[in-house]
Amino acid sequence: MREFLTDLHIHTALSPCAAEAMTPANIIACAQLSGLDIIAITDHNASDNVAAVMEAAKGTTLTVFPGMEIETREEIHLIVLFGGLEEMSQWEHTIREYRPRRLNDEQKFGPQYIMNAAGNITGIKPEMLLMPLNCSLGYVTRQVRLLGGLCIASHVDRPAYSILSQLGFIPAELQLDAVEISRRVKGDPLWKTNTKFCGLTVVTASDAHTLEDLLEGPRTKFVLEAPTVAELRKALYDQEFRKVLF
Ligand SMILES: [Zn+2]
Ligand SMILES: [Zn+2]
Incomplete structure (x- = not known):
């Protein structure tokens, strides 16, 4: 068992709000510079990169780790992570019919670049990614679980697009695996010290x-046997000596 430094929420140039410099090679280089062991790629509603x-x-x-930052019908952001590309592509298949039929306005929101490993632009994603999918939070968590994936409520301490800003509470039946706090938010200092929220690991x-965001962090350290999503799940539930270090 050893420690793994992770950053499980990173956008590439596919997200219209992300910098063009967020290329595959630049992300890997900065992650290595930062001493990270595990990263997850979580673009808005898409996984093309x-x-x-x-x-x-x-x-x-x-x-x-393959992942995505979903925006549900309730305008709640949710990080979903999968064990491999096979599950990721099944997830893409699952949500295809729930994508809004609106095209991106590049001038207004920014371009959505699809890139190869070398960082060459191989395509532009036409449909608008900064919009809610037409499916509910409950549907997303159930379907992700069926694929063996993990659901982490994004930036719950932020005043917008978070489960707390939209619902005001975390429904017990939801089966989330963790909550993410955004340490840059100047909010309730309780967030800085609590390791659990509503029974969920923070x-x-x-x-x-x-790239500056990526270099700056924050990050989370885990104790795992191996860098896998299955091990991460055990750590989030404090199982078999896997854990999150605070
Ligand atoms: Zn995000
Ligand atoms: Zn978000």
Whole structure:
């Protein structure tokens, strides 16, 4: 068992709000500079750059988890993580019909670049990613669980697009796996010291939209047997000596 430094919330240039410099190679280079062992790629409602970042990490000691930052019908952001690209593509298939039929306005929101591992632009995602999917929070958590994935409520301490800003509470039947706090928010100091919220493990991540964000953190350290999503799940539930270090 050993410690793994993680950043489980990183956007690439596919997210219209992220910098163009968020290329697969740049993300890997900055993650290594930061001493990270595990990162997750979590673009808004899409995963087109996940495989490229995983490929860019080949030959390094860094592990890349496939993921996505979902916006549900309730305008709640949720980090979903999967064990591999097979599950990720099943998830893409699941949500395809719930995507809004609106095209991105590049001038207003920014371009949505699809890139290869070398950082060359291979396409532009046409549909608007900064919009809620037409499916509920409950549906997302159930479907992700069926695929063996993890659901982490994004930036719960933020005043917008979080489960607390939208619902005001965390429904017990939801089966979330953790909550993420955004340590940059100047809010209730309780967030800085609590390790559990409503019985859920609290984690933190950079929510990087720029390379500077990625270098700055914050990050979460885990004790795991191996860098896998299954091990991460055990740590979030304090099982078999896997844990989150605070
Ligand atoms: Zn978010
Ligand atoms: Zn985000």
